[in-house]
Amino acid sequence: MIDIRILRENPELVKENAARRGCDVNIDELRALDQQYLATMKEVENLRAERNRLSKECKTNPAARETVRELKVTLTELEKQLDEQKKQVDEKLAWLPNFLSEDVPDGKDDADNLEIKQVGGKPSFDFAARDHQALGDLLGIIDTARGAKVAQSGFYYWVGKGAQLAQAMFFWAQQELVKRGFTLFMSPCAAKSETLFGTGYLPFFEDQSYNLTGEDLALIGTSEQTLVGYHAEEILEGASLPLCYTAYTPCFRTEAGSYGKESRGIFRVHQFHKVEQIIFCKPEDSPRCHEICLDNEEYLLQQLGIPYRVVNVCVGDMGAPGYKKYDIEAWYPGFGAYREVTSNTNLTDFQSRRLNIRFKDTDGNRGFVHTISATGVTDRVVCAIMENFQQADGSVVVPEVLRPLTGFDVITP
């Protein structure tokens, strides 16, 4: 949610931003609605003031009662209009995208993202590299067939040493983030619509969530929803910021409309697992905190030994709530391509306005916090491990940092 005062004082700014982001909300119409709302509000408030004044008189002047009774007829009618106008303004406002950082590249999809750097040497094999699906089948550690049998296509099992490898990586990543100042949470895996709205998933990605029948609840698409929602309606102590939170949860997404995209293997699935990084900070700190999250992501991949590149995500590839976003794309020898493994977004005050998360300094300085939402690791990183550490016979060598946790060095067919 953007600050509506910007719309009132500088509508051109909002209009340009909406145009650049391909938002089809009619800004002029919204602005007119808002002006009308403000006018009605003034009328209503004046009438209320009049009513309050007359009511006080009633004690000594009973005749005033009749006047107020008449006045209330008009007032009730106007209040109804006011509610209606507010609803219309809010509905449109909810669809407005966040503003953009100056350095967000133009472009319409991920092909237009701007590469910032490549890190790590791509492995060279003297055999034909397999992709993670082929390796998963060969090693018997990824079972998509039974995932489909038991749940649905798009669900899968990690099996045996594959499950051990994945669990080791997730646990290790959580521990590393804790070492870097993050507080670890175990989070609810369902959230109410208010929380999804507040984090910007509603109304923008409504068809992505699994709703629970008969409940105002959906399975979480990411623990960002529950970790950011954690502080909804709160005023945080300025000195306590930045707050750095992490959690490991399953993430559920319907992926409606994305069939056929990156469908091989377990790249795009209905349930995956993620260690998340969330930061609440003061507005002036969000660019720095955004970089901190990126550094953490890079650190984790470097420790695991996975080659990757960092891209500055272009306008068209960024969700409406984002102000600036970095993706990290790992190198997948089996695919012969870089593919997205993590993303890291500075949401500025977009979520905090919707969720009413503020900070207050002892000197009285106050405002909405900024939030950063970034991946730590996901199953896709396990896939990257498999593809990068594969050997000619299809066996996969376990990255050194994970060996103390897996208890084995290699997964063999």
Next chain:
RNA sequence: GGAGAGGUGGCUGAGUGGUCGAAAGUAGCGGUUUGCUAAACCGUCGUAGGUUUAAAAGCCUACCGGGGGUUCGAAUCCCCCCCUCUCCGCCA
């Protein structure tokens, strides 16, 4: 699932249908006193929106879990919902 209790400002906790945005205490902030700390004393101290202004003060409106109702007037009366706590049952 059954029974009961309760939801008021950062926290604790008063509140008769009208002068209550709300007593008091505590925490916070500013100050005085003190050799330091502590204590004591004085002052200040809700949020949001609108309006005015160079800025502030000021003024207006709303908010005592949420929604609706009664009334000239509701924290206070009535109805519905939500949440929390306690006890019982069931249970990972």
